[in-house]
Amino acid sequence: MKPAPFTHHRPESVEEALELLAELEEAELLAGNQSLGIVMANRLATPDHLVDLNGVDDLAYVEETDDGVRIGAMARHRTLERSALLEERLPMLPEAAAQIAGPAVRNRGTIGGSIGEADPAGNYPAALVALEGTLHLRSLEGSRDVPADEYFVAYMFTDLREDELIESVSVPTDPFPPARTGMTFLELKRAAQTWPTVSAATAVRIDDPDAEDPVVEDARIALANAADVPLRVPDAEEVVVGEPLSEAGLAEAAERVTAAVEPEGEMHADREYKEAVAGEYAKRSLETSYERAIESC
Ligand SMILES: Cc1cc2nc3c(=O)[nH]c(=O)nc-3n(C[C@H](O)[C@H](O)[C@H](O)COP(=O)(O)OP(=O)(O)OC[C@H]3O[C@@H](n4cnc5c(N)ncnc54)[C@H](O)[C@@H]3O)c2cc1C
Missing domain, CATH: 3.30.465.10 (Uridine Diphospho-n-acetylenolpyruvylglucosamine Reductase; domain 3)
Known part of the structure:
Protein backbone atom coordinates (compact mmCIF):
# COMPACT_ATOMS: atom_id res chain seq x y z
CA MET A 1 0.00 0.00 0.00
CA LYS A 2 1.10 3.61 -0.50
CA PRO A 3 0.69 6.42 2.03
CA ALA A 4 -2.33 8.70 1.70
CA PRO A 5 -1.48 12.03 0.01
CA PHE A 6 0.28 14.61 2.21
CA THR A 7 2.14 17.88 1.86
CA HIS A 8 5.84 17.83 2.66
CA HIS A 9 7.36 20.82 4.53
CA ARG A 10 11.10 21.17 5.06
CA PRO A 11 11.86 23.85 7.69
CA GLU A 12 15.47 24.91 8.26
CA SER A 13 15.20 25.89 11.90
CA VAL A 14 13.44 24.69 15.05
CA GLU A 15 11.49 27.94 15.15
CA GLU A 16 10.21 27.40 11.61
CA ALA A 17 9.27 23.79 12.42
CA LEU A 18 7.33 24.96 15.49
CA GLU A 19 5.49 27.62 13.48
CA LEU A 20 4.42 24.94 11.00
CA LEU A 21 3.28 22.63 13.83
CA ALA A 22 1.24 25.45 15.36
CA GLU A 23 -0.35 26.55 12.11
CA LEU A 24 -1.06 23.27 10.27
CA GLU A 25 -3.93 20.89 11.02
CA GLU A 26 -3.12 17.16 11.13
CA ALA A 27 0.65 17.64 10.94
CA GLU A 28 3.24 15.05 11.94
CA LEU A 29 6.98 15.44 12.48
CA LEU A 30 9.27 13.41 10.26
CA ALA A 31 12.77 12.41 11.44
CA GLY A 32 14.58 9.31 10.13
CA ASN A 33 11.37 7.86 8.62
CA GLN A 34 12.25 4.34 9.81
CA SER A 35 8.95 3.95 11.67
CA LEU A 36 6.60 6.63 10.40
CA GLY A 37 7.02 5.55 6.77
CA ILE A 38 5.85 2.03 7.60
CA VAL A 39 2.90 3.28 9.63
CA MET A 40 1.87 5.66 6.83
CA ALA A 41 2.35 3.05 4.11
CA ASN A 42 -0.11 0.86 6.02
CA ARG A 43 -2.40 3.86 6.41
CA LEU A 44 -2.37 3.51 10.18
CA ALA A 45 -1.43 7.21 10.15
CA THR A 46 -2.70 9.59 7.47
CA PRO A 47 -1.31 13.03 8.34
CA ASP A 48 -2.13 15.85 5.90
CA HIS A 49 1.27 17.46 6.48
CA LEU A 50 4.74 16.18 7.25
CA VAL A 51 7.11 18.61 8.97
CA ASP A 52 10.49 17.16 8.00
CA LEU A 53 13.27 17.87 10.52
CA ASN A 54 16.06 16.65 8.23
CA GLY A 55 16.81 20.22 7.13
CA VAL A 56 17.27 21.42 10.73
CA ASP A 57 21.03 20.98 11.08
CA ASP A 58 21.41 22.22 14.64
CA LEU A 59 19.41 19.32 16.11
CA THR A 173 26.74 10.96 34.54
CA ASP A 174 26.09 11.35 38.25
CA PRO A 175 25.96 8.95 40.11
CA PHE A 176 27.76 6.81 37.52
CA PRO A 177 31.28 8.21 36.96
CA PRO A 178 33.17 6.26 34.25
CA ALA A 179 35.57 4.84 36.83
CA ARG A 180 33.86 2.29 39.12
CA THR A 181 30.83 2.04 36.82
CA GLY A 182 29.59 -0.63 34.46
CA MET A 183 26.59 -0.31 32.12
CA THR A 184 24.89 -2.87 29.92
CA PHE A 185 22.07 -2.94 27.40
CA LEU A 186 21.14 -6.57 26.84
CA GLU A 187 18.51 -7.66 24.32
CA LEU A 188 16.83 -10.94 23.60
CA LYS A 189 16.07 -11.02 19.87
CA ARG A 190 14.79 -13.74 17.61
CA ALA A 191 16.75 -12.36 14.64
CA ALA A 192 19.16 -9.49 14.05
CA GLN A 193 16.68 -7.10 12.45
CA THR A 194 13.66 -7.78 14.64
CA TRP A 195 12.50 -5.78 17.62
CA PRO A 196 13.56 -7.34 20.94
CA THR A 197 11.41 -9.79 22.86
CA VAL A 198 12.70 -8.14 26.06
CA SER A 199 15.69 -5.90 26.87
CA ALA A 200 17.37 -5.13 30.19
CA ALA A 201 19.24 -1.85 30.73
CA THR A 202 21.40 -1.83 33.85
CA ALA A 203 24.05 0.30 35.52
CA VAL A 204 26.17 -0.56 38.55
CA ARG A 205 28.60 1.57 40.58
CA ILE A 206 30.98 -0.21 42.94
CA ASP A 207 33.03 1.11 45.85
CA ASP A 208 36.50 -0.24 45.06
CA PRO A 209 37.46 -2.10 41.87
CA ASP A 210 40.62 -3.44 43.56
CA ALA A 211 38.73 -5.05 46.42
CA GLU A 212 38.28 -8.80 46.27
CA ASP A 213 34.49 -8.44 46.36
CA PRO A 214 33.55 -4.85 45.56
CA VAL A 215 30.34 -3.57 47.13
CA VAL A 216 27.55 -2.32 44.84
CA GLU A 217 26.95 1.31 45.82
CA ASP A 218 24.25 2.09 43.27
CA ALA A 219 22.28 0.11 40.71
CA ARG A 220 19.67 0.79 38.04
CA ILE A 221 17.46 -1.68 36.26
CA ALA A 222 14.97 -0.86 33.49
CA LEU A 223 13.21 -3.18 31.07
CA ALA A 224 11.97 -2.68 27.52
CA ASN A 225 8.98 -4.52 26.06
CA ALA A 226 8.01 -5.78 29.49
CA ALA A 227 5.10 -3.39 30.20
CA ASP A 228 3.14 -0.72 28.32
CA VAL A 229 5.92 1.78 29.10
CA PRO A 230 9.68 1.37 29.66
CA LEU A 231 9.78 0.06 33.21
CA ARG A 232 12.26 0.79 35.99
CA VAL A 233 12.24 -1.67 38.91
CA PRO A 234 13.54 0.10 42.07
CA ASP A 235 12.60 -2.93 44.18
CA ALA A 236 15.10 -5.06 42.30
CA GLU A 237 17.75 -2.32 42.41
CA GLU A 238 17.52 -2.08 46.20
CA VAL A 239 18.20 -5.74 46.76
CA VAL A 240 21.67 -5.68 45.15
CA VAL A 241 22.87 -2.41 46.74
CA GLY A 242 25.05 -2.36 49.86
CA GLU A 243 26.87 -5.66 49.36
CA PRO A 244 29.00 -7.46 46.78
CA LEU A 245 26.92 -8.87 43.92
CA SER A 246 26.02 -12.42 44.90
CA GLU A 247 24.09 -15.31 43.40
CA ALA A 248 21.44 -14.85 46.10
CA GLY A 249 21.14 -11.11 45.39
CA LEU A 250 20.89 -11.70 41.65
CA ALA A 251 18.25 -14.40 42.09
CA GLU A 252 16.15 -12.12 44.32
CA ALA A 253 16.54 -9.22 41.87
CA ALA A 254 15.44 -11.49 39.00
CA GLU A 255 12.41 -12.61 40.98
CA ARG A 256 11.43 -9.03 41.76
CA VAL A 257 11.73 -8.06 38.10
CA THR A 258 9.58 -11.02 37.05
CA ALA A 259 6.97 -9.96 39.60
CA ALA A 260 7.04 -6.30 38.54
CA VAL A 261 6.75 -6.58 34.77
CA GLU A 262 3.42 -6.68 32.96
CA PRO A 263 4.24 -7.69 29.39
CA GLU A 264 1.83 -8.26 26.53
CA GLY A 265 2.01 -11.76 25.13
CA GLU A 266 3.19 -11.95 21.51
CA MET A 267 3.04 -14.59 18.79
CA HIS A 268 6.55 -15.85 19.59
CA ALA A 269 6.59 -15.19 23.34
CA ASP A 270 3.63 -15.48 25.65
CA ARG A 271 3.27 -13.38 28.76
CA GLU A 272 4.66 -15.99 31.13
CA TYR A 273 7.75 -16.51 29.00
CA LYS A 274 8.39 -12.77 28.80
CA GLU A 275 8.05 -12.39 32.57
CA ALA A 276 10.65 -15.12 33.11
CA VAL A 277 12.99 -13.74 30.44
CA ALA A 278 12.73 -10.23 31.89
CA GLY A 279 14.00 -11.54 35.24
CA GLU A 280 16.75 -13.64 33.66
CA TYR A 281 17.94 -10.85 31.37
CA ALA A 282 17.93 -8.32 34.21
CA LYS A 283 20.13 -10.75 36.12
CA ARG A 284 22.54 -11.31 33.22
CA SER A 285 22.68 -7.63 32.45
CA LEU A 286 23.46 -6.80 36.12
CA GLU A 287 26.22 -9.41 36.23
CA THR A 288 27.82 -7.91 33.12
CA SER A 289 27.55 -4.38 34.51
CA TYR A 290 29.23 -5.52 37.73
CA GLU A 291 32.08 -7.17 35.78
CA ARG A 292 32.46 -4.07 33.64
CA ALA A 293 32.58 -1.89 36.76
CA ILE A 294 35.43 -4.02 38.12
CA GLU A 295 37.28 -3.70 34.79
CA SER A 296 36.65 0.06 34.58
CA CYS A 297 39.79 1.16 36.41
C1 LIG B 1 13.28 -3.39 10.86
C2 LIG B 1 13.31 -2.43 12.02
C3 LIG B 1 13.74 -2.88 13.25
C4 LIG B 1 13.78 -2.01 14.35
N1 LIG B 1 14.24 -2.47 15.54
C5 LIG B 1 14.31 -1.63 16.59
C6 LIG B 1 14.83 -2.06 17.85
O1 LIG B 1 15.22 -3.20 18.03
N2 LIG B 1 14.88 -1.15 18.86
C7 LIG B 1 14.49 0.17 18.69
O2 LIG B 1 14.59 0.96 19.62
N3 LIG B 1 14.02 0.60 17.51
C8 LIG B 1 13.91 -0.26 16.47
N4 LIG B 1 13.41 0.21 15.28
C9 LIG B 1 12.89 1.59 15.18
C10 LIG B 1 14.00 2.57 14.86
O3 LIG B 1 14.75 2.81 16.03
C11 LIG B 1 13.43 3.90 14.38
O4 LIG B 1 14.48 4.60 13.82
C12 LIG B 1 12.82 4.81 15.43
O5 LIG B 1 11.92 4.19 16.25
C13 LIG B 1 12.12 5.97 14.80
O6 LIG B 1 13.07 6.93 14.53
P1 LIG B 1 13.02 7.79 13.24
O7 LIG B 1 14.04 8.83 13.38
O8 LIG B 1 13.09 6.92 12.05
O9 LIG B 1 11.57 8.48 13.37
P2 LIG B 1 10.36 8.62 12.34
O10 LIG B 1 9.98 7.30 11.80
O11 LIG B 1 10.65 9.68 11.35
O12 LIG B 1 9.25 9.16 13.37
C14 LIG B 1 8.73 8.33 14.37
C15 LIG B 1 7.74 9.10 15.25
O13 LIG B 1 8.43 10.06 16.05
C16 LIG B 1 7.92 11.37 15.83
N5 LIG B 1 9.06 12.27 15.92
C17 LIG B 1 10.18 12.25 15.16
N6 LIG B 1 11.04 13.19 15.59
C18 LIG B 1 10.46 13.83 16.62
C19 LIG B 1 10.85 14.92 17.48
N7 LIG B 1 12.04 15.53 17.36
N8 LIG B 1 9.97 15.30 18.44
C20 LIG B 1 8.78 14.69 18.58
N9 LIG B 1 8.35 13.66 17.82
C21 LIG B 1 9.19 13.25 16.83
C22 LIG B 1 7.28 11.32 14.44
O14 LIG B 1 6.29 12.30 14.28
C23 LIG B 1 6.72 9.91 14.42
O15 LIG B 1 5.48 9.87 15.09
C24 LIG B 1 13.37 -0.65 14.17
C25 LIG B 1 12.93 -0.19 12.93
C26 LIG B 1 12.90 -1.06 11.85
C27 LIG B 1 12.43 -0.54 10.51
Whole structure:
Protein backbone atom coordinates (compact mmCIF):
# COMPACT_ATOMS: atom_id res chain seq x y z
CA MET A 1 0.00 0.00 0.00
CA LYS A 2 1.10 3.61 -0.50
CA PRO A 3 0.69 6.42 2.03
CA ALA A 4 -2.33 8.70 1.70
CA PRO A 5 -1.48 12.03 0.01
CA PHE A 6 0.28 14.61 2.21
CA THR A 7 2.14 17.88 1.86
CA HIS A 8 5.84 17.83 2.66
CA HIS A 9 7.36 20.82 4.53
CA ARG A 10 11.10 21.17 5.06
CA PRO A 11 11.86 23.85 7.69
CA GLU A 12 15.47 24.91 8.26
CA SER A 13 15.20 25.89 11.90
CA VAL A 14 13.44 24.69 15.05
CA GLU A 15 11.49 27.94 15.15
CA GLU A 16 10.21 27.40 11.61
CA ALA A 17 9.27 23.79 12.42
CA LEU A 18 7.33 24.96 15.49
CA GLU A 19 5.49 27.62 13.48
CA LEU A 20 4.42 24.94 11.00
CA LEU A 21 3.28 22.63 13.83
CA ALA A 22 1.24 25.45 15.36
CA GLU A 23 -0.35 26.55 12.11
CA LEU A 24 -1.06 23.27 10.27
CA GLU A 25 -3.93 20.89 11.02
CA GLU A 26 -3.12 17.16 11.13
CA ALA A 27 0.65 17.64 10.94
CA GLU A 28 3.24 15.05 11.94
CA LEU A 29 6.98 15.44 12.48
CA LEU A 30 9.27 13.41 10.26
CA ALA A 31 12.77 12.41 11.44
CA GLY A 32 14.58 9.31 10.13
CA ASN A 33 11.37 7.86 8.62
CA GLN A 34 12.25 4.34 9.81
CA SER A 35 8.95 3.95 11.67
CA LEU A 36 6.60 6.63 10.40
CA GLY A 37 7.02 5.55 6.77
CA ILE A 38 5.85 2.03 7.60
CA VAL A 39 2.90 3.28 9.63
CA MET A 40 1.87 5.66 6.83
CA ALA A 41 2.35 3.05 4.11
CA ASN A 42 -0.11 0.86 6.02
CA ARG A 43 -2.40 3.86 6.41
CA LEU A 44 -2.37 3.51 10.18
CA ALA A 45 -1.43 7.21 10.15
CA THR A 46 -2.70 9.59 7.47
CA PRO A 47 -1.31 13.03 8.34
CA ASP A 48 -2.13 15.85 5.90
CA HIS A 49 1.27 17.46 6.48
CA LEU A 50 4.74 16.18 7.25
CA VAL A 51 7.11 18.61 8.97
CA ASP A 52 10.49 17.16 8.00
CA LEU A 53 13.27 17.87 10.52
CA ASN A 54 16.06 16.65 8.23
CA GLY A 55 16.81 20.22 7.13
CA VAL A 56 17.27 21.42 10.73
CA ASP A 57 21.03 20.98 11.08
CA ASP A 58 21.41 22.22 14.64
CA LEU A 59 19.41 19.32 16.11
CA ALA A 60 22.03 16.69 15.24
CA TYR A 61 24.75 16.64 17.91
CA VAL A 62 26.16 14.81 20.91
CA GLU A 63 27.92 17.15 23.33
CA GLU A 64 29.37 17.17 26.81
CA THR A 65 27.71 19.29 29.50
CA ASP A 66 28.75 20.16 33.05
CA ASP A 67 26.92 17.17 34.49
CA GLY A 68 26.69 14.70 31.62
CA VAL A 69 25.81 14.60 27.95
CA ARG A 70 23.20 16.32 25.78
CA ILE A 71 22.01 14.74 22.55
CA GLY A 72 20.08 16.58 19.83
CA ALA A 73 16.85 14.95 18.66
CA MET A 74 18.16 14.43 15.10
CA ALA A 75 21.30 12.55 16.19
CA ARG A 76 21.20 9.27 14.23
CA HIS A 77 21.53 5.87 15.87
CA ARG A 78 24.84 5.51 14.00
CA THR A 79 26.14 8.71 15.60
CA LEU A 80 25.32 7.42 19.09
CA GLU A 81 26.76 4.02 18.28
CA ARG A 82 30.09 5.57 17.22
CA SER A 83 30.32 8.41 19.74
CA ALA A 84 33.61 8.27 21.67
CA LEU A 85 32.13 10.67 24.23
CA LEU A 86 29.20 8.37 24.95
CA GLU A 87 31.42 5.31 24.95
CA GLU A 88 33.49 6.93 27.67
CA ARG A 89 30.74 8.59 29.73
CA LEU A 90 27.51 6.64 29.15
CA PRO A 91 28.34 3.39 27.34
CA MET A 92 24.80 2.05 27.75
CA LEU A 93 23.68 4.40 24.96
CA PRO A 94 26.10 3.24 22.20
CA GLU A 95 25.38 -0.33 23.20
CA ALA A 96 21.64 0.31 22.91
CA ALA A 97 22.09 2.09 19.56
CA ALA A 98 24.27 -0.66 18.08
CA GLN A 99 21.53 -3.26 18.62
CA ILE A 100 18.81 -1.40 16.75
CA ALA A 101 17.92 -3.26 13.54
CA GLY A 102 20.59 -3.19 10.78
CA PRO A 103 22.89 -0.48 9.38
CA ALA A 104 20.27 0.95 7.00
CA VAL A 105 17.89 1.70 9.89
CA ARG A 106 20.71 2.95 12.12
CA ASN A 107 22.02 5.30 9.43
CA ARG A 108 18.70 7.14 9.25
CA GLY A 109 16.81 6.54 12.52
CA THR A 110 17.16 9.20 15.22
CA ILE A 111 16.93 9.34 18.99
CA GLY A 112 14.15 11.95 18.72
CA GLY A 113 12.15 9.67 16.43
CA SER A 114 12.60 6.74 18.76
CA ILE A 115 11.37 8.73 21.76
CA GLY A 116 8.64 10.32 19.64
CA GLU A 117 7.43 6.89 18.59
CA ALA A 118 7.53 5.80 22.27
CA ASP A 119 7.37 2.10 21.58
CA PRO A 120 7.83 0.36 24.97
CA ALA A 121 10.14 -2.08 23.15
CA GLY A 122 12.40 0.80 22.09
CA ASN A 123 16.03 0.79 23.18
CA TYR A 124 16.54 4.45 24.13
CA PRO A 125 13.34 4.82 26.17
CA ALA A 126 14.44 2.03 28.55
CA ALA A 127 18.04 3.33 28.64
CA LEU A 128 16.85 6.87 29.42
CA VAL A 129 14.55 5.68 32.18
CA ALA A 130 17.41 3.64 33.69
CA LEU A 131 19.82 6.59 33.53
CA GLU A 132 17.26 9.20 34.67
CA GLY A 133 17.51 11.20 31.46
CA THR A 134 15.54 14.38 30.87
CA LEU A 135 13.69 15.28 27.68
CA HIS A 136 13.82 18.90 26.54
CA LEU A 137 10.56 19.74 24.78
CA ARG A 138 9.90 22.96 22.90
CA SER A 139 6.90 24.78 21.47
CA LEU A 140 6.30 28.39 20.39
CA GLU A 141 5.29 29.06 23.99
CA GLY A 142 8.69 28.04 25.32
CA SER A 143 10.63 25.05 26.58
CA ARG A 144 9.97 22.54 29.31
CA ASP A 145 11.94 19.65 30.76
CA VAL A 146 10.33 16.31 31.49
CA PRO A 147 12.05 13.41 33.26
CA ALA A 148 12.07 10.33 31.01
CA ASP A 149 10.08 8.23 33.48
CA GLU A 150 7.25 10.82 33.48
CA TYR A 151 7.26 11.27 29.71
CA PHE A 152 6.10 7.74 28.80
CA VAL A 153 2.51 7.70 30.05
CA ALA A 154 0.85 4.61 28.52
CA TYR A 155 1.27 2.37 25.49
CA MET A 156 2.79 4.65 22.81
CA PHE A 157 1.20 7.61 24.58
CA THR A 158 3.41 10.39 25.92
CA ASP A 159 3.42 13.74 27.63
CA LEU A 160 4.28 15.49 24.31
CA ARG A 161 1.70 18.07 23.14
CA GLU A 162 0.73 18.40 19.48
CA ASP A 163 2.44 21.79 19.19
CA GLU A 164 5.69 20.53 20.75
CA LEU A 165 8.76 18.72 19.53
CA ILE A 166 11.56 16.94 21.31
CA GLU A 167 14.56 19.22 20.94
CA SER A 168 17.16 17.22 22.86
CA VAL A 169 17.82 14.78 25.66
CA SER A 170 20.16 15.21 28.66
CA VAL A 171 21.65 12.30 30.52
CA PRO A 172 23.57 12.88 33.77
CA THR A 173 26.74 10.96 34.54
CA ASP A 174 26.09 11.35 38.25
CA PRO A 175 25.96 8.95 40.11
CA PHE A 176 27.76 6.81 37.52
CA PRO A 177 31.28 8.21 36.96
CA PRO A 178 33.17 6.26 34.25
CA ALA A 179 35.57 4.84 36.83
CA ARG A 180 33.86 2.29 39.12
CA THR A 181 30.83 2.04 36.82
CA GLY A 182 29.59 -0.63 34.46
CA MET A 183 26.59 -0.31 32.12
CA THR A 184 24.89 -2.87 29.92
CA PHE A 185 22.07 -2.94 27.40
CA LEU A 186 21.14 -6.57 26.84
CA GLU A 187 18.51 -7.66 24.32
CA LEU A 188 16.83 -10.94 23.60
CA LYS A 189 16.07 -11.02 19.87
CA ARG A 190 14.79 -13.74 17.61
CA ALA A 191 16.75 -12.36 14.64
CA ALA A 192 19.16 -9.49 14.05
CA GLN A 193 16.68 -7.10 12.45
CA THR A 194 13.66 -7.78 14.64
CA TRP A 195 12.50 -5.78 17.62
CA PRO A 196 13.56 -7.34 20.94
CA THR A 197 11.41 -9.79 22.86
CA VAL A 198 12.70 -8.14 26.06
CA SER A 199 15.69 -5.90 26.87
CA ALA A 200 17.37 -5.13 30.19
CA ALA A 201 19.24 -1.85 30.73
CA THR A 202 21.40 -1.83 33.85
CA ALA A 203 24.05 0.30 35.52
CA VAL A 204 26.17 -0.56 38.55
CA ARG A 205 28.60 1.57 40.58
CA ILE A 206 30.98 -0.21 42.94
CA ASP A 207 33.03 1.11 45.85
CA ASP A 208 36.50 -0.24 45.06
CA PRO A 209 37.46 -2.10 41.87
CA ASP A 210 40.62 -3.44 43.56
CA ALA A 211 38.73 -5.05 46.42
CA GLU A 212 38.28 -8.80 46.27
CA ASP A 213 34.49 -8.44 46.36
CA PRO A 214 33.55 -4.85 45.56
CA VAL A 215 30.34 -3.57 47.13
CA VAL A 216 27.55 -2.32 44.84
CA GLU A 217 26.95 1.31 45.82
CA ASP A 218 24.25 2.09 43.27
CA ALA A 219 22.28 0.11 40.71
CA ARG A 220 19.67 0.79 38.04
CA ILE A 221 17.46 -1.68 36.26
CA ALA A 222 14.97 -0.86 33.49
CA LEU A 223 13.21 -3.18 31.07
CA ALA A 224 11.97 -2.68 27.52
CA ASN A 225 8.98 -4.52 26.06
CA ALA A 226 8.01 -5.78 29.49
CA ALA A 227 5.10 -3.39 30.20
CA ASP A 228 3.14 -0.72 28.32
CA VAL A 229 5.92 1.78 29.10
CA PRO A 230 9.68 1.37 29.66
CA LEU A 231 9.78 0.06 33.21
CA ARG A 232 12.26 0.79 35.99
CA VAL A 233 12.24 -1.67 38.91
CA PRO A 234 13.54 0.10 42.07
CA ASP A 235 12.60 -2.93 44.18
CA ALA A 236 15.10 -5.06 42.30
CA GLU A 237 17.75 -2.32 42.41
CA GLU A 238 17.52 -2.08 46.20
CA VAL A 239 18.20 -5.74 46.76
CA VAL A 240 21.67 -5.68 45.15
CA VAL A 241 22.87 -2.41 46.74
CA GLY A 242 25.05 -2.36 49.86
CA GLU A 243 26.87 -5.66 49.36
CA PRO A 244 29.00 -7.46 46.78
CA LEU A 245 26.92 -8.87 43.92
CA SER A 246 26.02 -12.42 44.90
CA GLU A 247 24.09 -15.31 43.40
CA ALA A 248 21.44 -14.85 46.10
CA GLY A 249 21.14 -11.11 45.39
CA LEU A 250 20.89 -11.70 41.65
CA ALA A 251 18.25 -14.40 42.09
CA GLU A 252 16.15 -12.12 44.32
CA ALA A 253 16.54 -9.22 41.87
CA ALA A 254 15.44 -11.49 39.00
CA GLU A 255 12.41 -12.61 40.98
CA ARG A 256 11.43 -9.03 41.76
CA VAL A 257 11.73 -8.06 38.10
CA THR A 258 9.58 -11.02 37.05
CA ALA A 259 6.97 -9.96 39.60
CA ALA A 260 7.04 -6.30 38.54
CA VAL A 261 6.75 -6.58 34.77
CA GLU A 262 3.42 -6.68 32.96
CA PRO A 263 4.24 -7.69 29.39
CA GLU A 264 1.83 -8.26 26.53
CA GLY A 265 2.01 -11.76 25.13
CA GLU A 266 3.19 -11.95 21.51
CA MET A 267 3.04 -14.59 18.79
CA HIS A 268 6.55 -15.85 19.59
CA ALA A 269 6.59 -15.19 23.34
CA ASP A 270 3.63 -15.48 25.65
CA ARG A 271 3.27 -13.38 28.76
CA GLU A 272 4.66 -15.99 31.13
CA TYR A 273 7.75 -16.51 29.00
CA LYS A 274 8.39 -12.77 28.80
CA GLU A 275 8.05 -12.39 32.57
CA ALA A 276 10.65 -15.12 33.11
CA VAL A 277 12.99 -13.74 30.44
CA ALA A 278 12.73 -10.23 31.89
CA GLY A 279 14.00 -11.54 35.24
CA GLU A 280 16.75 -13.64 33.66
CA TYR A 281 17.94 -10.85 31.37
CA ALA A 282 17.93 -8.32 34.21
CA LYS A 283 20.13 -10.75 36.12
CA ARG A 284 22.54 -11.31 33.22
CA SER A 285 22.68 -7.63 32.45
CA LEU A 286 23.46 -6.80 36.12
CA GLU A 287 26.22 -9.41 36.23
CA THR A 288 27.82 -7.91 33.12
CA SER A 289 27.55 -4.38 34.51
CA TYR A 290 29.23 -5.52 37.73
CA GLU A 291 32.08 -7.17 35.78
CA ARG A 292 32.46 -4.07 33.64
CA ALA A 293 32.58 -1.89 36.76
CA ILE A 294 35.43 -4.02 38.12
CA GLU A 295 37.28 -3.70 34.79
CA SER A 296 36.65 0.06 34.58
CA CYS A 297 39.79 1.16 36.41
C1 LIG B 1 13.28 -3.39 10.86
C2 LIG B 1 13.31 -2.43 12.02
C3 LIG B 1 13.74 -2.88 13.25
C4 LIG B 1 13.78 -2.01 14.35
N1 LIG B 1 14.24 -2.47 15.54
C5 LIG B 1 14.31 -1.63 16.59
C6 LIG B 1 14.83 -2.06 17.85
O1 LIG B 1 15.22 -3.20 18.03
N2 LIG B 1 14.88 -1.15 18.86
C7 LIG B 1 14.49 0.17 18.69
O2 LIG B 1 14.59 0.96 19.62
N3 LIG B 1 14.02 0.60 17.51
C8 LIG B 1 13.91 -0.26 16.47
N4 LIG B 1 13.41 0.21 15.28
C9 LIG B 1 12.89 1.59 15.18
C10 LIG B 1 14.00 2.57 14.86
O3 LIG B 1 14.75 2.81 16.03
C11 LIG B 1 13.43 3.90 14.38
O4 LIG B 1 14.48 4.60 13.82
C12 LIG B 1 12.82 4.81 15.43
O5 LIG B 1 11.92 4.19 16.25
C13 LIG B 1 12.12 5.97 14.80
O6 LIG B 1 13.07 6.93 14.53
P1 LIG B 1 13.02 7.79 13.24
O7 LIG B 1 14.04 8.83 13.38
O8 LIG B 1 13.09 6.92 12.05
O9 LIG B 1 11.57 8.48 13.37
P2 LIG B 1 10.36 8.62 12.34
O10 LIG B 1 9.98 7.30 11.80
O11 LIG B 1 10.65 9.68 11.35
O12 LIG B 1 9.25 9.16 13.37
C14 LIG B 1 8.73 8.33 14.37
C15 LIG B 1 7.74 9.10 15.25
O13 LIG B 1 8.43 10.06 16.05
C16 LIG B 1 7.92 11.37 15.83
N5 LIG B 1 9.06 12.27 15.92
C17 LIG B 1 10.18 12.25 15.16
N6 LIG B 1 11.04 13.19 15.59
C18 LIG B 1 10.46 13.83 16.62
C19 LIG B 1 10.85 14.92 17.48
N7 LIG B 1 12.04 15.53 17.36
N8 LIG B 1 9.97 15.30 18.44
C20 LIG B 1 8.78 14.69 18.58
N9 LIG B 1 8.35 13.66 17.82
C21 LIG B 1 9.19 13.25 16.83
C22 LIG B 1 7.28 11.32 14.44
O14 LIG B 1 6.29 12.30 14.28
C23 LIG B 1 6.72 9.91 14.42
O15 LIG B 1 5.48 9.87 15.09
C24 LIG B 1 13.37 -0.65 14.17
C25 LIG B 1 12.93 -0.19 12.93
C26 LIG B 1 12.90 -1.06 11.85
C27 LIG B 1 12.43 -0.54 10.51
